[in-house]
Amino acid sequence: MSIPFYDFGRLHDDHFKKQIKEIFSKIIDDGSFVEGPFNKKFEERFAQMQGAHFCRLVGNGTDALEIALNVYGVGPGDNVGVPGITFYASAEAVLNVGANVIHIDVDPTTGLMDPDSLKRVAKAHKLKAIIPVHIFGLPADIVAIQEICHEKGIKIIEDAAQAQGAILPTGPVGSTRNLVTFSFYPTKNLSAFGDAGAILCQNEEEAQVIEAIRNHGRGNTMIYGRNSRCDHLQAAVLFQKLDNIDALNEKRRQVAKTYFDLLKESEVKLLPKKFLDTSSWHLFPVRLQSAEERISLQHFLKAKNVATSPFYEQAISQDRAVANCPGENDNARSMAGTTLCLPINPFVSREDVNFIAMAIGEFYKS
Numbered sequence: 001m002s003i004p005f006y007d008f009g010r011l012h013d014d015h016f017k018k019q020i021k022e023i024f025s026k027i028i029d030d031g032s033f034v035e036g037p038f039n040k041k042f043e044e045r046f047a048q049m050q051g052a053h054f055c056r057l058v059g060n061g062t063d064a065l066e067i068a069l070n071v072y073g074v075g076p077g078d079n080v081g082v083p084g085i086t087f088y089a090s091a092e093a094v095l096n097v098g099a100n101v102i103h104i105d106v107d108p109t110t111g112l113m114d115p116d117s118l119k120r121v122a123k124a125h126k127l128k129a130i131i132p133v134h135i136f137g138l139p140a141d142i143v144a145i146q147e148i149c150h151e152k153g154i155k156i157i158e159d160a161a162q163a164q165g166a167i168l169p170t171g172p173v174g175s176t177r178n179l180v181t182f183s184f185y186p187t188k189n190l191s192a193f194g195d196a197g198a199i200l201c202q203n204e205e206e207a208q209v210i211e212a213i214r215n216h217g218r219g220n221t222m223i224y225g226r227n228s229r230c231d232h233l234q235a236a237v238l239f240q241k242l243d244n245i246d247a248l249n250e251k252r253r254q255v256a257k258t259y260f261d262l263l264k265e266s267e268v269k270l271l272p273k274k275f276l277d278t279s280s281w282h283l284f285p286v287r288l289q290s291a292e293e294r295i296s297l298q299h300f301l302k303a304k305n306v307a308t309s310p311f312y313e314q315a316i317s318q319d320r321a322v323a324n325c326p327g328e329n330d331n332a333r334s335m336a337g338t339t340l341c342l343p344i345n346p347f348v349s350r351e352d353v354n355f356i357a358m359a360i361g362e363f364y365k366s
């Protein structure tokens with residue numbers, strides 16, 4: 001028995017490969033390699049699925065964040081709040097536009113941006129924008145966050161790179177009035193055959209600014225842009241996957257449910273169960289007592305051919321260029337290093353989860 005973390009072989013089965021090869025063959029014949037008809041088709045359908053007015057494809061998830069910051073006019077001298085538990089691209093994008101990272105602490109049970117910390121940090125620092133992250137696929141506390149930000153005129157960019165399929169109180173991720181960014185990197189819930197990303201927005205002006213920025217400022221004499229176009233081949237893959245994505249996310253949810261059932265008496269701490277129906281279950285982190293315990297459990301499972309990932313080993317406030325930035329980070333620091341992500345993808349079976357739960361039980365007995 002071997003349980004992989006990702007399962008691309010089954011995601012891209014023979015039926016899918018046959019379809020996509022036919023589409024690729026046509027694209028090659030047409031010579032339509034960038035921003036072809038599938039880009040438009042994807043943008044329209046994805047915006048509709050996510051409850052947004054507009055979607056614009058870009059090169060990757062980090063570009064999506066940077067361009068969203070550009071749309072809000074964030075640049076040198078501006079402060080942007082970033083939660084302590086996230087993939088470092090969320091902070092990197094802020095540095096890349098020349099702005100300052102301000103750390104905002106997380107809820108210690110979820111890793112999501114803590115609105116109380118945001119309130120305190122926003123009092124101590126003038127924030128131009130914040131980037132709440134729907135980390136692990138969990139929906140951030142967007143209602144509380146919006147209340148604080150609207151009062152102070154702070155712009156919100158939601159990093160939904162891990163959250164295609166997550167549900168907020170307003171509807172699917174993308175249904176708020178904020179700019180919402182996605183990555184379609186191959187490991188994400190909705191994935192390309194390489195790099196791609198997108199930004200959801202609610203008005204045409206924002207959509208036009210994004211279009212100009214991603215394509216060297218074309219069509220807008222006021223904007224000096226960059227190249228962050230999405231390849232037509234990637235857009236075709238993404239569009240082709242939309243029919244099936246809800247079913248695949250539902251399978252992830254079933255895997256999560258089985259973990260909750262089979263690990264409820266375990267020593268490892270699970271995420272709050274109230275997220276069962278609202279997370280996109282991109283990752284399934286369990287919380288451990290210490291960093292040492294995390295390392296030994298990971299080795300123990302590896303010896304049984306169970307692949308796991310230690311997201312996240314460091315809080316953003318412990319990471320390189322942003323380590324000395326101001327803000328709050330106590331919970332993020334204690335959480336980082338003590339979480340281990342168990343395999344969750346649409347193809348993890350009940351037998352797999354059972355095997356993993358038994359192995360974890362054995363680990364704590366030995």
Ligand SMILES: *Cc1c(COP(=O)(O)O)cnc(C)c1O
Pocket residue numbers: 060061062063086087089090133159161162183184185195196197
């Ligand atoms: C993957 C990811 C990104 C970056 O996406 P890329 O497409 O790799 O640039 C940003 N934020 C989060 C939370 C991610 O998981």
